[in-house]
Amino acid sequence: MVKATNTNPRMHAAKILDRICFEHAYSHLALHEALRDRQLPEKDARFVTEVVYGTIKRLNTIDYILGSSMKQPFKKADRRVQTILRMSAYQLLYMDRVPDRAAIHEGVELAKKWGRKGLKGFVNGVLRSVGRQGIPDFTEIEDPVKRIALATSHPEWLVRKWIQAYGKENTLAMCEANVKRAYTMLRVNRLKTCRDDLQVDLQNEGIETTPGNLTSDSLIVTGGQAQKSSSFTNGAFSFQDESSMLVTYALDVRPGMNVLDACAAPGGKACHIAERLADNGQVIANDIHPHKQTLIDEQAGRLRLKSVTSRTGDAAELTNTYKSETFDRVLVDAPCSGLGVVKAKPDIKWHTKKEEIEKLPELQLRILEEAARLLRKGGILVYSTCTVMPEENEEVVAHFLQKYGSSFELDETLDSRIGLRSTRRGQRLILPQQFNSDGFYIAALKKRDEQG
Template sequence: MANDKHRVRTAREVALDALVRIEREGAYSNLELNRALREAELSRADAGLATELVYGTVQRRRTLDYWLERFVAKGLARLQPWVLALLRMSVYQLVYLDRVPAHAAVNEAVTIAKRRGHAGISGMVNGVLRNVDRRRSELTLPERASSAGEIALKHSYPDWLVERWAADYGPETAEAICAAGNEPPNGSIRVNRLRAARDAVLERLKAEGLYATPSPLSPAGIVVARGGNLADRTEYRNGEWTVQDESSMLVSEAAAPSPDMTVLDCCAAPGGKTTHLAELMGDRGTVWSNDIHPHKEKLIAAQAERLGLSCIRTTVGDAAGLPEKHAEASMDLVLLDAPCSGFGVIRRKPEIKWTKSPEDVDAIAALQARLLEAAARLVKPGGTLVYSTCTIERRENERQIDRFLAGHAGYELDPEWPPHVLDALRSAGVIREGAAFPGMVQLLPQHFGSDGFFIARLRRRK
């Protein structure tokens, strides 16, 4: 067995280990997978398979368990965590991955079970998976989901979450949100226009055979399909671009800072919006970039240095304490990209659907209200406060802003967003043609194939 310690692990073994850690230790899927892939040093093809298995298995967990219940005689609750993860991962391959032969999925699952368990476990795994494969026609789901429960089962979400979305957006939109959350995320970059022109970068990517298109949400954005690791390229290291989701780019575009402003980003790590603000300002003025975690301050500073931005100043501390560091009414623009439930980024972090609860939403909303109070004190009369989240939960978004405005007569929603932003929102149907724009917007994951994001722009009256 000593040699087994140094044996090269397969893609399925790497995926299984990651799945167990995500389930047992509450690890974030993206961080855990990145760590596992770095350690395993798999080929590109095997790394792709491991990635598909981890994200797909976590995404479809409820549906996989629904099917497995009828094949595991003693019930899923009595299985060891690694055995349940192995069965889920294997059924995911049988049902959702056409390019993986059934015998390959079953045989390797049995091999892993033999290596990690006893003969009884490997025999059970073999029997369950062969039975699932033979009776695949019985693995059905509601074709036309009409209730929140049916939508939740069909797309693999908890009932409570779909019930909230159905109440807030209607059943049809709730189902579209769920379906979009199971789609793979787009790759996108934000060109640093202080160092490169978007058109030139586009042409270079296309010349390499990549499918690259300009983002409708940001004049600096490019969507790149199947582009690999866009942060592991010379252009990234040279500061020509930043890897960032399109919806996240929209926040700084909506904030629309001008050169020579004094700007504050309250919860800034890892620095995507901070550096975007600085680029939009032509690196003129001051961008204060704050985060509560000291190690993340270094990430922000490293991003600024990589991009050649000298106007960024980093600080560490609770955003609620920022009025103790900066004079009241001293900022032209304050951005509060608030901590949130993260339901807009489920396609990137699918475990969120299983780890968050209604009580979490209540606690996060209370924190957001506290941070908004602090941020509002720092805006100059006539200045701008931008509030954003990467969630689609109305308690954290529209209702949060309504509550804030009810208690702050000196603030009002500002509908004067840059024309290119409003044009993009109208073209996608996010804002109805002819309808007045209220100054806040909820992007859903199906609107642009990007993250779900909420953005409100407020003006402090003079």
């Protein structure tokens, strides 16, 4: 076993947080890379993971509390000091098993080791103040936007938009769900095993699971590291959120079909489609990014799927490659803001700008229009996103139907396939608080056999 040369978990957490907060690194990727390279003991790896994700999830609440404990504005503090104070404050305020004195002492030690020895007194004073103050009572704030934003750590602009779309009660529930621990979910590969047998196999390797809430193909990991299991290596399951699994049910694929996944990386849905086809048919897994083609191939290879063919290309230009009405089913899992997966990727809520969201619907509609031309008459086109923003979901579909309503209609049989009642005709929005899964949107569009 290779031992890490530096096993100080707080130093590792600090460096990861520094990259996320100041270099806009993706939290899940930065954490994965650091833990892979450092090979920390499992206990330390769990600690680093909790400190990194927890600090990012509670970022603006922590910053607010730190700001009230300092004479100068918090954001004017040294970059490394900001990181040390944030992660130490998270331990003080939200990690019951870390004694206050330990969190403060380790924060001061980290300042010394990370080149900020001259500021150790400052760090000590601020953290002691935070420990005395604790978490404020945000219910006293009259403005609902500011109250929810601070109590649940979300940007005010995002809370305001969600209140406009879903009301204060749903917004509060959604924001509270987003700061909870994200579940690790597995999708059973039914070409190799069944859910009950997989549970037993995983239990024999020390991995505890419970059945999912939305599909008969899902398991929720409650203990152990499933990625290190022989079942994963042998292709008995994949990692996928339950909401995302519903997309394949919405497509209603059957053996022998020709299916296009227009925006396929990293390949989870394309492989699920192939499994539902019994690996009998063809799944074209397209993505615009060449480096992500490898991810698709790796997934299909591990699952021993022969029906998946990956390719690189712009989803908005697929008619340059394929003739119209080539596919029986088409999936457009569109590029989106990702604001339905904040629970698992908390940095999204801080890095996403509302100006960026405003540009997305035009691209989403363009891809949807292109994909629609490739669908055969009588076929099903599914449009999905992992966001809960109406302008990226229902409004895109509404604009599409305004232009192509003579050729397409919303599929009213969607409910029977996904096992959930539609929020609107042929459409289902899943909010993160409803099933402990990701926020997700699915719309099923059927191409008329004859134009109206």
